[in-house]
Amino acid sequence: MAGRLRSARREMNNPLYRNAYALMLNTVVNSGFGLLYWIFAARTYSPEDVGRGSALVNLMMLISVLTSLNFGQALIRFLPTAGNDSSRLVNRAYVVSAGLGTLAAAGVMTYLNLTNSPGDPLWVSPLFGFWFVVSTAAWSIFNLQDQVFTGLRSAVWVALKNGVYGVVKLMLLVAVSFTSVSDGVFTSWSAPVLALLVPFSLLITRRVLPRHVTSSAAEPGAGAPDGGTLRRYMAGDYMGQVFNQATSSFLPVLIIALLGAQQSAYLLPAQTMFIALNLLSVAIMSSLVVEGSRDPSRSHLLARAILRRIMIVVVPAALAVGLAAPWLLLLYGGDYADNATLLLQLLMASIMPRVVVTLWMTRSRLASRTFPLAAQQLFHAVVVIGGTTLLAPVMGLEAVGWSWLAAEFALAAFLLPIVVRWLRGTSPLPARDVDLDTETTRRIDPVDPVAETTEIPRARD
Template sequence: MSVGAMVAGRVRSARQEMANPLYRNAYALMLNTVVNSGFGLVYWIFAARVFSTEEVGRGNALVNLMMMISVLTSLNFGQAIVRFLPTAGRDSSSLIRLAYGVSTATAVLGAAGVMTYCHLAYAQGDPLYVSPGFGAWFVVSTAAWSVWSLQDQMFTGLRSAMWVVLKNGVYGLVKLGLLVVVALLAVEDGVFTSWSAPVIAMLVPFALLIARRLLPRHAEESAALPDAGAPDRVTMGRYMAGDYLGQVFNQAMSSFLPVLVVMVISQAASAYLLPAQTVFLAMSMLSVAITSALVVEGARDPERAHVFARAVLRRICVIVLPAAAVVGLAAPLLLWFYGPQYVENSTLVLQLLMVSMLPRVIVTLWMAKSRLANRTGGLAVQQLVHAIIVLGGVPLLAPALGVDAVGWAWLAGELLLAIVFTPSVIRWLRRPAPPTRPADDDTRPIGGPDDRTHEFPRVDHP
């Protein structure tokens, strides 16, 4: 076979794969993770160059406070959008309006309470003191950030995740440009302003894109699905309650872990944990991106959800796990940019976190399976158990292992959960594929001749 024929075959295979909404959404969300991580890294490096340490510290604290309030007050509505919007049919508009309304209202209440506390509890000159004017700006920014984050889930549920990449890519560029402007103009709280102002400016165009172009088409298309329509309030409430509780446990563990390391080891150990935890969270988001696409397609075609899951598992094994292996092997080189102390103290913990990506595959598939079955109570239990193992294991192991205790405790938690969930996940994946429907005659293998067990109907979108 000639080189030209081989290249043409690869291009044709890639086009066929990208024509399938499952893969198109998955790859778009993975690319979005890379884009966000890259722009975030460049942003903070540049901020450290042009602002004082005190200004960067306050800006970082305010940005993280805004995002934490947004996460805790969103009630995890985004995951409900990913699960139920794909089959909402003509109820899609009302579901999105409900998400906008609830997320905005809860974000305003939460941010207003925190800003009132910061204004009254801290004296002027304290890093956490805020003036009434800045407090109002913070409240508006938090509400905007909640809607901004929710729009990513809406694009995903509408099977149009490529817009997520464009949206966050443009935001990253504008944010960097504005950082330069506020630095030149010496704007007070310039770091927070450069982070939040572009969000407020860009909300309306993307909201109009969803409302006027993507939503009408989606409502018409999904109305033809079996059992199309938004879930009743009881189903929605139960789904969100379990998922939200799990999110709270996960957020609490991630946020408290550096504090726990300071308490039981040292401040330096918390610094050594930072690069390892940052890289691990980025790698985890790749798996989350792929399984989010799985939830969307599985919700639209529950009978074939396990077939989609097998295809997703193959992509995780081909993309995510090799990437984790490369990061683990290259850990000393990557940490060299931070300094020799980080190479000496952070290498093993980063490698252990990368090893934990292997059992994490089983856990993320089980989470997707649970969401498709609307059994989110188990997600809360799973996150609680993991938090107990990690937060309880670190103090026990720290005297002998130092900061490496975090890696061992995290790996132990993932292994235990994977052992428990493996039988259920294997039974799900091994279910026979349902008979091909007459409407699915135009099927084809996705990804090449070795992928014939992962066949999907051709879906073309205008």
């Protein structure tokens, strides 16, 4: 037992593992509180109020995602090595995301106010429109703070922040139901964001960020990327995000058009469970991007360590969900189990090839090559949407699962040689550019090659 405790302490002292587990915990916390929130909403408010509230919440999040320009991924990639430029990089992300979000939200609210009559479910008053605009700007910053904490190697705060938000959001949802406040669902979702934004912003600016600057400013090559590098990185990553968002958001609409609203309802729980489990891999890989950015030449060692954790946590979880699919779907009703069991099992089967694809995506981000990411996401979208369209008249809802599985296996087969060479160290990423006068080498721990190591100055030749 003492040996196991020492091993656990050693693992949690390593930022790679500590941040990976914290981000995994955050995924579980977000998924759990999200499920509870909508269960409470369904039992507390009328279906009309829940429907309008859900539409407005999703509209706010969609505007925020599209106007953030995927700045969050740029923070995860470049903030670990930004040094004295860290504050400037964070502030730029806040200003761009919140500014574009404000403009887009104002345009959408103006459109809904002018084109709908007061009795329409999507009509908004000028006062509510103003609240929506403020909430969208706040949500953009609130969401970026997750990536800021991750890039600053303090992902434990991400799980705590979203855990507090989930609790406050649930309490406010019930409290508002006893008042005369209209749009209680949207209010309970957005008001805690404004309340929590200030304390966590102060935590970042007064504690976490200065500590990061102090520890990283003296590292060789520290500094934010130039504007051209940052724009190219964000452009490719943003295009990939748009293709990915379009695929997941368009699928329910496509199923309605091809098979009807009932089959689209059966798609929802399977898609939700798959996205939640896939986010676990994404969370782990975010920690790999942070640590790999600090020393790309050792990223293959970090990737091998992360891969072992995925094989221990994510893959068995996917297998368990696939085997338990009939009983899990019974929670939604017998019709869901009868119509979506095979779909859920196919989606869970795609988790394994998805690991290969996610590793390649991480390597591309570490190499600052994001336009191939956009091409990969475009291929995935074409196969899934095209395959579903062609196969749905014959296979029904299972067409989504077979198309998704085919897209993941095709990509994994093509990308596997690149990933294998990277993991073996035969095709490592180049080390960060450093000044020869201050160049350092890292002493590798023979027990744990991905453990925190001490930098030893190396004399210039």
